[in-house]
Amino acid sequence: MQNPRPARPDVHHGVFTTATHWGRYRVVVKGGEIRWISPLDDPEPATIGYRRTSYDQGRGRVLRPMVRTSYLQNRDAPARPRGDDTFTPVSWERALDLVAEEIKRAHNTRGPSSIFGGSYGWASAGRFHHAQSQVHRFLNGAGGYTPSIDSYSYAAMARIVPHVLGTSANEHLLSLPTWEEIAEHVDLLLAFGGLPAKNAQVNPGGVHVHRSRSGLRMCAEAGVELVNISPQRGDLDIDDAQWVRVRPNTDTALMLALTYEVWAAGDHDAEFLRECCVGAEDLVAYLSGALDGVVKDASWAAAVCDIPDATIRDLARRIVGGRTLITASWSIQRGDHGEQPFWAAIALAAMAGHLGRPHRGVALGFGTHHSTGARQRKLPVASLPQKVRELPEIAPIPVARIADMLLGPGQEIDFDGRRLTFPDIDLVYWCGGNPFHHHQDLNRLVEAWQQPRTIIVHESFWTATAKHADIVLPVSAYLERNDVAFGRHESHLSVMHAAVDPPGEARDDYAVFADLADRLGFRREFTEGRSADEWVRHLYDTTRDGLAAAGMPIPDFRTFWAAGEVTIPLPEPDRRADPLALLREDPMRNPLTTPSGKVELTSATIESFAYDDCPGHPTWLEPKEWLGSTAAERFPLHLLSPQPRTRLHSQYDQADHSAESKVRGREPIHVNPDDATARHIRAGDVVRVFNDRGQCLAGAVVDPGVRSGVVVLHAGAWYDPVEPGGLDAHGNPNVLTFDKGTSKLAQGPSSGTALVQVERFDGPLPPVRAFDPPAQDT
Ligand SMILES: Nc1nc2c(c(=O)[nH]1)N[C@H]1C(S)=C(S)[C@@H](COP(=O)(O)OP(=O)(O)OC[C@H]3O[C@@H](n4cnc5c(=O)[nH]c(N)nc54)[C@H](O)[C@@H]3O)O[C@H]1N2
Ligand SMILES: Nc1nc2c(c(=O)[nH]1)N[C@H]1C(S)=C(S)[C@@H](COP(=O)(O)OP(=O)(O)OC[C@H]3O[C@@H](n4cnc5c(=O)[nH]c(N)nc54)[C@H](O)[C@@H]3O)O[C@H]1N2
Ligand SMILES: [Mo]
Numbered sequence: 001m002q003n004p005r006p007a008r009p010d011v012h013h014g015v016f017t018t019a020t021h022w023g024r025y026r027v028v029v030k031g032g033e034i035r036w037i038s039p040l041d042d043p044e045p046a047t048i049g050y051r052r053t054s055y056d057q058g059r060g061r062v063l064r065p066m067v068r069t070s071y072l073q074n075r076d077a078p079a080r081p082r083g084d085d086t087f088t089p090v091s092w093e094r095a096l097d098l099v100a101e102e103i104k105r106a107h108n109t110r111g112p113s114s115i116f117g118g119s120y121g122w123a124s125a126g127r128f129h130h131a132q133s134q135v136h137r138f139l140n141g142a143g144g145y146t147p148s149i150d151s152y153s154y155a156a157m158a159r160i161v162p163h164v165l166g167t168s169a170n171e172h173l174l175s176l177p178t179w180e181e182i183a184e185h186v187d188l189l190l191a192f193g194g195l196p197a198k199n200a201q202v203n204p205g206g207v208h209v210h211r212s213r214s215g216l217r218m219c220a221e222a223g224v225e226l227v228n229i230s231p232q233r234g235d236l237d238i239d240d241a242q243w244v245r246v247r248p249n250t251d252t253a254l255m256l257a258l259t260y261e262v263w264a265a266g267d268h269d270a271e272f273l274r275e276c277c278v279g280a281e282d283l284v285a286y287l288s289g290a291l292d293g294v295v296k297d298a299s300w301a302a303a304v305c306d307i308p309d310a311t312i313r314d315l316a317r318r319i320v321g322g323r324t325l326i327t328a329s330w331s332i333q334r335g336d337h338g339e340q341p342f343w344a345a346i347a348l349a350a351m352a353g354h355l356g357r358p359h360r361g362v363a364l365g366f367g368t369h370h371s372t373g374a375r376q377r378k379l380p381v382a383s384l385p386q387k388v389r390e391l392p393e394i395a396p397i398p399v400a401r402i403a404d405m406l407l408g409p410g411q412e413i414d415f416d417g418r419r420l421t422f423p424d425i426d427l428v429y430w431c432g433g434n435p436f437h438h439h440q441d442l443n444r445l446v447e448a449w450q451q452p453r454t455i456i457v458h459e460s461f462w463t464a465t466a467k468h469a470d471i472v473l474p475v476s477a478y479l480e481r482n483d484v485a486f487g488r489h490e491s492h493l494s495v496m497h498a499a500v501d502p503p504g505e506a507r508d509d510y511a512v513f514a515d516l517a518d519r520l521g522f523r524r525e526f527t528e529g530r531s532a533d534e535w536v537r538h539l540y541d542t543t544r545d546g547l548a549a550a551g552m553p554i555p556d557f558r559t560f561w562a563a564g565e566v567t568i569p570l571p572e573p574d575r576r577a578d579p580l581a582l583l584r585e586d587p588m589r590n591p592l593t594t595p596s597g598k599v600e601l602t603s604a605t606i607e608s609f610a611y612d613d614c615p616g617h618p619t620w621l622e623p624k625e626w627l628g629s630t631a632a633e634r635f636p637l638h639l640l641s642p643q644p645r646t647r648l649h650s651q652y653d654q655a656d657h658s659a660e661s662k663v664r665g666r667e668p669i670h671v672n673p674d675d676a677t678a679r680h681i682r683a684g685d686v687v688r689v690f691n692d693r694g695q696c697l698a699g700a701v702v703d704p705g706v707r708s709g710v711v712v713l714h715a716g717a718w719y720d721p722v723e724p725g726g727l728d729a730h731g732n733p734n735v736l737t738f739d740k741g742t743s744k745l746a747q748g749p750s751s752g753t754a755l756v757q758v759e760r761f762d763g764p765l766p767p768v769r770a771f772d773p774p775a776q777d778t
Pocket of ligand 2: 247330642
């Protein structure tokens with residue numbers, strides 16, 4: 001039944017091209033092995049990228065289907081818990097029989113809602129071998145499943161922006177100004193969370209040619225005043241950018257104080273507030289202390305944010321003194337009450353008279369991906385249809401509530417004005433993501449993860465998620481299959497060549513799902529009779545038809561494949577003005593799609609939800625943990641776990657370019673010199689980072705670019721507990737982060753909210769085993 005791979009003599013020698021979420025590469029293959037990988041025609045290639053042979057095909061690969069041994073022995077009552085077991089290799093036949101049996105059983109005994117197929121994750125670029133589309137299409141065909149909704153990236157933004165501006169978060173992202181427009185039309189750019197060049201290396205689906213470093217430089221050279229409001233200086237890498245060293249999770253207080261100071265000075269845009277906004281009076285009543293006796297002025301915020309009040313007053317003057325753009329990175333909404341800073345940023349821009357003026361106002365999410373800053377387009381590029389099956393008994397769960405769901409079947413939660421009931425999960429299916437990298441409070445996840453009967457994971461590598469699964473199916477990686485890449489809002493399609501064969505018995509996700517569909521009786525429906533390569537071609541042809549119908553002709557598939565890429569000829573930019581500009585022009589004729597038709601500085605809808613953690617207007621609410629809280633007496637350092645410069649999340653952490661950044665094999669932790677000295681920590685020391693939720697080791701980097709009281713441990717080091725639930729030897733910050741929804745509104749992840757203590761680690765150093773396969777039985 002297993003289709004043998006056709007012999008491809010061409011793959012053993014040659015030069016191929018491929019595309020990743022962080023750029024395009026040339027791949028030299030000799031004797032069936034990758035010898036060299038280098039960026040393709042890119043003046044600013046990613047630092048994530050590749051040097052020479054750093055794509056290490058062998059290291060940490062899953063080579064055969066594997067089943068957790070005590071699960072294989074007794075599925076009804078395995079003797080050992082997940083994460084503390086050995087694995088037994090089985091044949092593909094046996095593995096697929098087991099998976100099919102478990103899916104049938106879950107469906108028949110507990111119904112489709114008992115299968116969790118949220119399967120969040122980035123996987124690899126490529127329109128066809130897109131793991132999320134594959135697994136969702138398969139689970140829909142099999143009868144349905146519980147999906148997830150929103151993202152770890154910007155869940156709070158996705159919920160708050162529609163209430164306030166009427167547009168979806170994605171529509172807002174499509175309306176962001178370009179680097180050129182900023183250079184020409186903006187005098188002052190306030191960047192909350194900075195504009196970190198490391199993050200703009202990446203774009204979902206790929207980057208054709210990087211240009212965000214030069215875009216930022218262009219703005220600086222054009223005289224745009226750049227203000228980096230962040231705990232880290234490096235978040236805005238321009239020499240004379242002003243650095244405002246805000247305490248983490250206090251941006252809302254700073255924004256509210258700026259809003260108040262603009263109002264108190266009489267510099268506010270009274271007409272816009274009156275004609276185009278609702279609820280300015282309530283907001284002003286709150287800011288001026290009429291409600292709680294606390295005036296939210298510069299002095300108040302200075303104490304909360306730990307920045308001089310003169311700096312805040314100066315910023316308030318400059319905001320109204322010229323054309324101002326406020327950008328906010330998603331990091332500032334990935335924390336407790338993460339809805340508030342985005343709402344407060346909109347309120348500030350409205351108060352200061354910039355909202356609804358071209359290229360000014362707010363750009364929420366600017367700088368988080370490469371496509372921001374470019375002329376963004378939504379193009380009709382085809383993807384694998386997921387054949388969504390709407391089942392009345394199933395509601396998607398907010399993505400970051402997975403541990404709550406597994407631990408609390410039948411429990412109800414609030415979510416954006418609705419009540420949701422958590423399903424009782426029997427089977428978890430993961431394909432293309434790594435929850436043991438991405439989820440918060442991993443020790444809690446380990447516990448929650450014991451609840452389902454069966455956990456199935458498709459992986460190329462022995463990630464911690466694979467090591468915590470029951471059935472692990474080895475799948476090919478991107479250099480091992482043909483595909484087409486398309487970066488979101490970019491204007492190029494790129495060829496991804498199968499340059500080498502998959503190692504061991506690894507197969508494409510598609511082939512695995514096709515054989516499972518066969519066992520479950522819907523092979524034909526799943527494959528529609530196409531091979532993988534026929535699907536790639538079909539998606540290209542569908543895209544070509546769609547683009548032609550929209551007046552954007554591209555060459556045929558054969559020409560595309562030979563050329564390695566095609567450029568989509570874009571028509572003139574859509575001149576349809578932005579809804580906020582139209583609103584400002586004529587609020588009666590051009591209302592927003594909010595309930596009031598205006599910008600909702602106070603939202604009657606949100607007020608009606610009566611959430612204690614998300615009131616009716618932007619409000620400073622203390623995060624559960626922050627430097628001003630009593631918890632800081634025991635854990636006096638705020639932990640930031642931003643995106644890593646050297647990798648995409650946890651991907652290829654085992655390869656050279658990530659390995660080289662490690663300190664004595666551990667993930668580097670950046671510590672301010674004063675905090676280091678106070679703890680007798682020197683650069684290169686191994687330290688223990690801990691709080692009541694967990695502990696990990698990390699390698700100290702003493703860094704004056706981090707404000708005191710803050711430590712930075714990037715996300716993505718593979719989780720490596722010395723014993724189950726114990727010390728993580730490698731430095732995954734998610735053993736320390738806390739697992740709570742941003743609020744009842746968005747239920748987003750709060751990874752940016754965590755206090756820790758750090759000490760030098762003088763004990764015997766445990767080895768890093770994160771990249772070793774698990775112990776194997778025969
Ligand atoms: N503390 C903290 N945690 C965070 C964040 C943070 O800032 N701080 N950021 C959050 C954010 S914004 C995000 S988006 C998430 C990212 O979380 P994820 O998207 O889960 O992270 P990745 O490491 O990209 O995981 C992708 C996995 O898919 C596998 N894979 C790649 N290609 C394929 C394929 O073709 N098929 C299959 N089956 N598997 C494949 C890779 O080997 C890898 O293990 O992390 C979140 N977690
Ligand atoms: N190299 C690389 N780039 C990536 C990714 C990756 O894995 N690797 N992942 C991509 C993905 S999925 C996403 S969603 C985006 C995420 O994009 P972001 O959410 O913007 O990314 P972060 O790196 O978490 O945060 C950016 C900066 O915000 C600062 N910051 C953190 N907390 C606070 C705070 O409370 N207040 C203020 N003012 N600043 C704060 C930190 O110093 C950090 O460097 O990045 C994308 N880009
Ligand atoms: Mo993300």
